[in-house]
Amino acid sequence: MSSKFTILIDVFLNLSLFREAIEAIQNQTYKNLEIIISDNGANQNIKEFISIIEATDKRIKVLKYEKNIFSYKDVELRTFILCNDALKVAEGDYVFYQSYDDVMALDYVERMVKLFDDNSKCLSAAGLPISIDLEGNSKEAPNLRKTNIRPRYMAGHELAIDALENKVMFSAPGTIFSFRKDSLLKYGGFHRSIELSQLYGIVPFGETGFDEDAIFYWRRHEGQLNKELSKLGYCGAKELYSLLDDFNLRERWKIFGDSISYNVVSSLNSNMGRASAALTAYNLFNFNITGTRRTFIDSYSRFYYWKFLPIELWRHKLYLALSFLKIFKFIISPSINILSSLSPFIDNLSIIKKLRRFFQNDNRNNIN
Secondary structure, eight states: OOOOEEEEEEESSOHHHHHHHHHHHHTOSOOOEEEEEEEESOOHHHHHHHHHHHHHOTTEEEEEESSOOOOSSSTTHHIIIIIHHHHHHOOOSEEEEEOTTOEEOTTHHHHHHHHHHTOTTEEEEEEEEEEEOTTSOOOOOGGGOSSOOOOSEEEHHHHHHHHHHTOSSOOOSSOOOEEEHHHHHHTTSOOSSHHHHHHHHTGGGSEEEEEEEEEEEEEOOTTOHHHHHHHTTOOSHHHHHHHHHHTTHHHHGGGGOHHHHHHHHHHHHHHHHHHHHHHHHHHHHTTOHHHHHHHHHHHTTOHHHHHHHHHHHHHTHHHHHHHHHHHTHHHHHHHHHHHHHHOHHHHTOHHHHHHHHHHHHHHHHHHO
16 A cells, blocks of 8 residues: 655635645645645634535545634744644654645655655655745746755755755755654654754754655745744744754764764854844844844854854945935935936936935835
């Protein structure tokens, strides 16, 4: 009998995107599926849709939550609770989690199962992520890609190290790995730092499979939560630092050697320190005190944060100038128009054109 493949998906809003995601799952060429839907306090239209497909497709299980599980203070609480609750009842040999707004190619699961079935040492498997917009359009050409260039099978720890150093073999905007369920459970399940926990806490401890013809369409659109969270100062710092302790990554990686273990953990700390410092500088120079405060609280006790903060403050100094321009645009913009009307020479100056374009773009953003 063929192996069972479990897909976890949760939903709170946007029926149209969720419907598209579910239809792609239901229509997979590989039929031995288990589809676990977490109704995360969704609205009535979504609940009715879930009831219809649950009644007509016996592969579907539904986990219902009366209230939406989400907190701005604990951003990945949703992932931690919903995914692990679903994992507890999953019956599949392999498990994959996807977002409500992403879409898998119709042969995606079939290709993932083949990666596992053809290699008993394969602990994780992934296809090729392709970004699409809200309408499903993509400008990416898979054959011209500069990342995700790797063999069909390779040692998982080598992939993780390359992601830290060269960034050629792996790139993904979110979760992309399918796992053997027993391995996923063995190494800790779903962590709040979901992407980093998978790449550095699970993938390294077995072989990892890759099929470049298995396409996973990753949706990018204005309604995505990550854009709002950046303004609130969230960059995953607290979750990463928790991961290092919860998964005991330093000790776990020592099977590859003490120096490799040290370098991996140090690089993770360094990368997060720089990302936190960059977000602090960006929000500070945009006078976003709330966002600045949160990043600072999550990161101030870390060495690499302080190492990179002066560098990032200097690198982001342009944002400070632009913020002042926005504040005083009610004076600067009319002044530019007056100066431009005095002389064609002034009107054609590069700085005048750039300032005018800046204010025009700012006005459009405010309208949108």
